[in-house]
Amino acid sequence: MDSLLKWMEGTAIAQFILSSTWVFPMLETLHFIGLILLIGSLYVMDLRFMGLAKRIPLQAVLNYVPVALLGFVINLSTGILFMFTDPFRYYSNFAFRLKMSGILLAGLNAIWFKFSVDWKLLMSDPTATPSSTTRLIAGISLVLWTAVIALGRWIPYLE
Amino acid sequence: MLEWLENSAVARLVQETIWGYPIVLSSHAVGMAILAGIVLMLNFRVLGLAPGIPLDRLKPMYRVALIGLIINVISGSMLFVSNADAFFQSTPFWIKMGLLGAGITLMLVMARRIFDSTANLLAPEPRASTKLIAVVSSVAWLGVIVMGRLIAYWDWKDF
Numbered sequence: 429m430d431s432l433l434k435w436m437e438g439t440a441i442a443q444f445i446l447s448s449t450w451v452f453p454m455l456e457t458l459h460f461i462g463l464i465l466l467i468g469s470l471y472v473m474d475l476r477f478m479g480l481a482k483r484i485p486l487q488a489v490l491n492y493v494p495v496a497l498l499g500f501v502i503n504l505s506t507g508i509l510f511m512f513t514d515p516f517r518y519y520s521n522f523a524f525r526l527k528m529s530g531i532l533l534a535g536l537n538a539i540w541f542k543f544s545v546d547w548k549l550l551m552s553d554p555t556a557t558p559s560s561t562t563r564l565i566a567g568i569s570l571v572l573w574t575a576v577i578a579l580g581r582w583i584p585y586l587e
Numbered sequence: 588m589l590e591w592l593e594n595s596a597v598a599r600l601v602q603e604t605i606w607g608y609p610i611v612l613s614s615h616a617v618g619m620a621i622l623a624g625i626v627l628m629l630n631f632r633v634l635g636l637a638p639g640i641p642l643d644r645l646k647p648m649y650r651v652a653l654i655g656l657i658i659n660v661i662s663g664s665m666l667f668v669s670n671a672d673a674f675f676q677s678t679p680f681w682i683k684m685g686l687l688g689a690g691i692t693l694m695l696v697m698a699r700r701i702f703d704s705t706a707n708l709l710a711p712e713p714r715a716s717t718k719l720i721a722v723v724s725s726v727a728w729l730g731v732i733v734m735g736r737l738i739a740y741w742d743w744k745d746f
Contacts, residue, residue: 449740457736460619461729468624472648481647488639492628495636577620578613585609 433515442512452513459506466499467573474573477558477566485554523586527579534572541565589671601669608669615662619735621655623728626694630721633701633713641711642701649698656691679741683734686727693724 436442445451469492475481476489511518518524545562558566592598601607625648632640667674674680700717701707713721 453736453740457733460732460736463616464620464624464627464728464732467620468626468628471621471624471651472628475648475651480651481644483644484640488637491637491639492631495628495631574617574620577616581613581616582609585606 429519433519436512436515439512441509445509445513452510455506455509459503459510462499462502462506463577464499466496466503467577469493469495469499470569470573474566474570478563478570479557482555482557486550486556486558487554517587518583521583521587523579523582527576527583530572530576530579534569534576537565537568537572541569589675592668592671595668597665598668598671601665611662611665611669615659615666618655618658618662619732622652622659623655623732625649625652625655626690626728627725629697629701630725633697633721634718638712641707642713643703643707646702649702652694674738677738677741679734679737683731683738686730686734690724690727690731693720693727696720697724 445455473489473492473496476484476486541562544565546559549556550558593602601611629645629649629652631637632642632645697717697720700720701713
């Protein structure tokens with residue numbers, strides 16, 4: 429891990445981001461825009477699967493999935509670029525580690541969602557009430573992603 | 588006035604307790620995701636994403652966005668009083684306030700138009716002018732986020 433972090437620190441990309449006053453703030457802004465695409469679409473989907481706005485057809489709310497994926501790709505890319513600028517600091521930062529664990533858990537939770545939902549029932553009856561397991565998974569997703577946002581903001585304050 | 592704000596009990600709480608500042612800052616980020624995230628998703632629906640969702644059925648999601656607005660008016664005011672003088676002199680802060688006013692106004696106008704179920708029954712897809720509002724509103728909210736981030740970099744002498 430040490431050699432990887434050392435390599436990141438010495439790359440041209442790290443030098444480039446740090447060379448200008450404006451590259452880092454621009455990446456941060458992009459990270460915030462990716463954040464609202466990712467979290468905004470997830471909130472709408474999670475809340476629907478938790479039972480809010482029951483009159484929204486379930487299959488239609490899934491049209492927001494590509495928005496979530498776009499937000500995730502933007503934030504994965506900009507997030508990795510942040511890491512290049514100060515890899516040792518991020519790697520050892522407690523809030524960063526908690527944030528990454530939150531993202532990992534949210535990913536596993538999404539896989540659980542995919543395989544546990546009775547898709548046949550939900551697609552044939554758009555207003556069917558999701559099972560208690562499905563509602564629980566959606567609730568976990570909402571809590572985890574909210575924690576991920578908060579933890580990201582804590583990185584500069586929890587060394 | 589600004590000095591009085593900075594010496595108020597709320598300001599002291601944010602400035603002087605170790606966790607005060609990051610707690611308020613992370614609440615502001617979570618409120619942003621709820622508010623701007625959900626407003627953006629409503630705008631995307633108006634612009635043609637997820638056509639299977641009848642517009643007026645999104646109203647519960649809009650109410651959740653208003654919770655985000657409340658969180659951010661409170662956390663934003665706390666951040667402001669903690670360093671009122673610097674915010675007052677910050678150009679991006681005032682641009683952000685202007686865009687915020689525009690964003691909130693357009694959000695309210697949009698809600699009046701799309702959550703009228705009788706109108707939806709007659710014409711399920713929004714008028715061209717409503718779509719234009721969705722575009723301008725999205726730009727305004729993204730601008731709010733960009734300017735919010737720039738406050739920390741532009742002419743900021745106090746941190």
